[in-house]
Amino acid sequence: MALDKKRKRSEGYGKRGKASAVRSKRQKISAMKRVASVDSLAWKQVEIPEMFDDAEGFYGLEEVEGVDVVREGNTVKFVAATAESDSSEDSEFEGFDDAAAEGAEPPSAPAGPAAPAISGKEPEASGPSSEGRREKGKRDKQKVPATAQAAKGDPELETNVFAQATDIAEADAEKDDVAMSEWVPIGLSSQMLTALARLKFTKPTAIQSQAIPHVLNGHDLIGKAATGSGKTLAFGIPIVENWLATTQPAGDRATSKRQPIALVLSPTRELAHQITDHLKQLCAGLSTSPYICSVTGGLAVQKQQRQLEKADIVIGTPGRMWEVMSTSNSVLSALRGIRFLVVDEADRLLQDGHFKEAEEILKALDRSAPGDEKNDDSSDNSSDQATAPGHHRQTLVFSATFNKALQQKLAGKARYNLMGEAESLEYLLKRLNFREAQPKFLDANPVSQMAENLKEGLIQCGDLEKDLYLYAVLLLQPTRRALVFTNSINTVRRLTPFLQNLNLPAFALHSDMEQKARLRSIERFKADNPDKQASSVLIATDVAARGLDIPSIDLVIHYHVPRSADDYVHRSGRTARAANSGVSILLCGPKEAVPTQRLIAKVHAAAAANTSRSKLTSSGVGVQTIDIDRRLVSHLRPRVVLSKKITETTLAKEKGAKEDTWMKQAAKELGVEYDPDELEHVGSWKGRGSGKKQREKEARAVTKDEVKQWRWELKELLSRRVNNGVSEKYLAGVDVDGLLSGARGSFLGVVEGLGL
Numbered sequence: 001m002a003l004d005k006k007r008k009r010s011e012g013y014g015k016r017g018k019a020s021a022v023r024s025k026r027q028k029i030s031a032m033k034r035v036a037s038v039d040s041l042a043w044k045q046v047e048i049p050e051m052f053d054d055a056e057g058f059y060g061l062e063e064v065e066g067v068d069v070v071r072e073g074n075t076v077k078f079v080a081a082t083a084e085s086d087s088s089e090d091s092e093f094e095g096f097d098d099a100a101a102e103g104a105e106p107p108s109a110p111a112g113p114a115a116p117a118i119s120g121k122e123p124e125a126s127g128p129s130s131e132g133r134r135e136k137g138k139r140d141k142q143k144v145p146a147t148a149q150a151a152k153g154d155p156e157l158e159t160n161v162f163a164q165a166t167d168i169a170e171a172d173a174e175k176d177d178v179a180m181s182e183w184v185p186i187g188l189s190s191q192m193l194t195a196l197a198r199l200k201f202t203k204p205t206a207i208q209s210q211a212i213p214h215v216l217n218g219h220d221l222i223g224k225a226a227t228g229s230g231k232t233l234a235f236g237i238p239i240v241e242n243w244l245a246t247t248q249p250a251g252d253r254a255t256s257k258r259q260p261i262a263l264v265l266s267p268t269r270e271l272a273h274q275i276t277d278h279l280k281q282l283c284a285g286l287s288t289s290p291y292i293c294s295v296t297g298g299l300a301v302q303k304q305q306r307q308l309e310k311a312d313i314v315i316g317t318p319g320r321m322w323e324v325m326s327t328s329n330s331v332l333s334a335l336r337g338i339r340f341l342v343v344d345e346a347d348r349l350l351q352d353g354h355f356k357e358a359e360e361i362l363k364a365l366d367r368s369a370p371g372d373e374k375n376d377d378s379s380d381n382s383s384d385q386a387t388a389p390g391h392h393r394q395t396l397v398f399s400a401t402f403n404k405a406l407q408q409k410l411a412g413k414a415r416y417n418l419m420g421e422a423e424s425l426e427y428l429l430k431r432l433n434f435r436e437a438q439p440k441f442l443d444a445n446p447v448s449q450m451a452e453n454l455k456e457g458l459i460q461c462g463d464l465e466k467d468l469y470l471y472a473v474l475l476l477q478p479t480r481r482a483l484v485f486t487n488s489i490n491t492v493r494r495l496t497p498f499l500q501n502l503n504l505p506a507f508a509l510h511s512d513m514e515q516k517a518r519l520r521s522i523e524r525f526k527a528d529n530p531d532k533q534a535s536s537v538l539i540a541t542d543v544a545a546r547g548l549d550i551p552s553i554d555l556v557i558h559y560h561v562p563r564s565a566d567d568y569v570h571r572s573g574r575t576a577r578a579a580n581s582g583v584s585i586l587l588c589g590p591k592e593a594v595p596t597q598r599l600i601a602k603v604h605a606a607a608a609a610n611t612s613r614s615k616l617t618s619s620g621v622g623v624q625t626i627d628i629d630r631r632l633v634s635h636l637r638p639r640v641v642l643s644k645k646i647t648e649t650t651l652a653k654e655k656g657a658k659e660d661t662w663m664k665q666a667a668k669e670l671g672v673e674y675d676p677d678e679l680e681h682v683g684s685w686k687g688r689g690s691g692k693k694q695r696e697k698e699a700r701a702v703t704k705d706e707v708k709q710w711r712w713e714l715k716e717l718l719s720r721r722v723n724n725g726v727s728e729k730y731l732a733g734v735d736v737d738g739l740l741s742g743a744r745g746s747f748l749g750v751v752e753g754l755g756l
């Protein structure tokens with residue numbers, strides 16, 4: 001009601017507009033314009049002359065000074081200048097530009113100080129269904145994107161609206177104009193367009209243009225799109241839009257109780273932190289932003305509880321989320337009011353070890369607290385679904401992969417069969433409690449699950465030669481950052497020092513590491529390396545396979561063939577993200593050949609169906625067999641042998657020392673004497689694993705001096721170029737040593753790379 005009155009007043013001014021004056025004024029202050037919500041403007045009660053005291057409709061009328069109103073299509077904007085703009089321009093309000101309001105002239109930039117000028121065309125008339133349009137109409141009413149003018153010297157306006165203005169202004173000032181017309185049909189607020197322009201995201205990705213309008217119109221969604229195709233913002237943008245449309249100005253919010261509007265569940269901690277950062281980056285371009293926090297294991301729970309109390313958008317891993325929800329009634333009841341539940345990487349989150357907690361969370365969200373009427377909302381009984389608990393909430397489910405059965409279950413095409421192994425998963429899916437009986441299933445990449453700019457290769461090698469080939473690939477394929485996936489934590493533990501000994505900056509990531517060490521590894525991997533020659537390498541288990549968006553990873557190596565086709569898709573998807581290109585290479589041992597063929601066939605099944613036989617590569621569609629120069633590889637062997645010996649000895653000694661300490665402690669507690677030699681005997685057996693035990697025992701027996709000697713030899717080898725087939729016969733009389741000395745990884749002679 002108040003808003004309507006504000007509008008009437010604004011329209012009144014519009015009729016009295018002085019177009020030319022405002023146009024010239026707009027030119028002068030265009031560099032200082034700022035976006036703000038309509039409620040954050042300094043509306044003042046209109047002083048009604050006594051003679052109008054009884055006039056109908058004047059009660060509660062408010063006015064605001066120093067503000068232009070322009071209309072872009074169906075959207076009304078309040079255009080103003082910041083306190084830094086010319087005071088003579090600020091001090092006097094001269095009316096509104098009718099021409100602009102009627103769309104006769106393109107409006108000036110809707111964004112803040114020196115924000116990228118957003119050019120756009122009118123949203124197309126053909127839009128969503130009538131219901132959709134109704135809902136959109138509602139949203140537009142709530143939203144009314146506004147650009148406010150801080151009347152100079154009005155402290156209230158300055159603090160409410162421009163809290164972040166200086167920072168944003170500084171950042172924006174560096175930007176060129178950004179054309180945003182491709183976003184216009186989606187129907188975003190001008191604030192959001194400004195925020196996207198700031199990120200230089202000039203057009204939506206396929207999943208974004210398909211998913212956002214659907215979510216904005218209040219529907220549930222199951223979204224599938226290739227890795228790196230922008231799924232995070234496909235749910236992030238409509239959630240933030242909803243927040244912008246329904247949130248009070250910052251000043252009022254400080255005093256009112258906060259209630260989160262969205263909960264995003266992520267299967268891994270790293271991904272949860274990344275989503276949080278991604279949404280924060282988006283919101284950095286808004287004049288007022290939602291408070292976004294992550295709730296993940298491994299970090300202080302008390303701090304996260306405090307953050308939750310003021311959070312608007314919560315991103316969490318199921319384990320910690322459940323821990324926090326189950327121990328705090330206030331958190332639980334606040335979360336029951338969320339308007340969006342997002343399940344990211346749904347196929348993993350609903351299936352892997354997160355199962356139990358995910359179930360508890362869903363149950364708790366829908367359970368009505370005593371006296372909590374919100375969840376039993378019977379006022380809206382337009383459909384059966386509407387009366388179900390949780391109906392107020394939209395459910396958005398995203399992943400790059402959904403196996404067929406899961407896809408069908410999610411889309412409601414299969415009957416729930418509450419029996420056997422599948423029982424719990426199906427139960428959980430039911431618990432997602434979609435608002436609609438058939439949530440929309442949107443597949444943005446039906447033919448290929450793999451990113452468009454990804455090249456896939458395969459190297460066949462002996463099972464015991466993988467270390468050698470790994471090293472060779474890292475030297476031969478020029479990369480900025482490489483990510484190596486293994487199937488076991490022990491392999492990560494071994495490969496990391498193995499590559500470090502070879503002077504490659506390698507970092508480890510697996511779930512057995514402390515959370516701070518995990519985050520540190522990622523930070524170091526992401527950091528720019530001062531030695532431009534050296535590319536950094538992250539050795540990880542599948543904990544890094546989902547969702548991680550680290551810039552400039554141009555190579556993914558599967559040291560072990562992944563356990564499933566979906567894992568292959570997600571692992572490979574850490575490169576070639578957004579518009580970038582990248583390479584994924586499988587190291588395939590003889591024992592892995594059959595599962596690898598199956599995997600490739602599965603991943604590229606749809607593409608193969610559309611490809612003529614002549615286009616099939618040696619390994620099938622999409623994956624190219626790489627014939628790496630075996631001679632070259634053999635030149636690298638001496639380095640690899642030394643590095644392996646050093647690594648295995650060091651690890652065996654560390655393990656021995658740990659076991660020794662543990663045994664001593666245990667013996668002390670039992671009050672018995674500890675004799676390592678005696679125990680060595682007791683523990684010997686000839687069964688499985690005895691060979692490894694024996695090797696470890698031998699490695700422990702290696703002296704420190706021997707290790708020192710190996711290190712020296714390796715250092716010497718690394719300081720020399722690798723002679724790639726240049727015959728020394730032709731180098732007679734040449735300083736061969738001089739030619740061969742050089743930086744690690746350099747080659748003497750022509751090297752073809754991997755030919756990808």
Ligand SMILES: Nc1ncnc2c1ncn2[C@@H]1O[C@H](COP(=O)(O)OP(=O)(O)OP(=O)(O)O)[C@@H](O)[C@H]1O
Pocket residue numbers: 200201202203204205208225226227228229230231232233399400546547548549573574577578
């Ligand atoms: N409209 C856009 N224009 C340009 N870049 C974009 C756009 N939307 C998102 N991006 C960028 O694309 C990258 C990948 O986005 P995101 O992490 O959301 O992908 P994803 O589809 O969730 O991938 P995954 O399946 O691996 O989780 C990010 O760096 C993001 O900043």
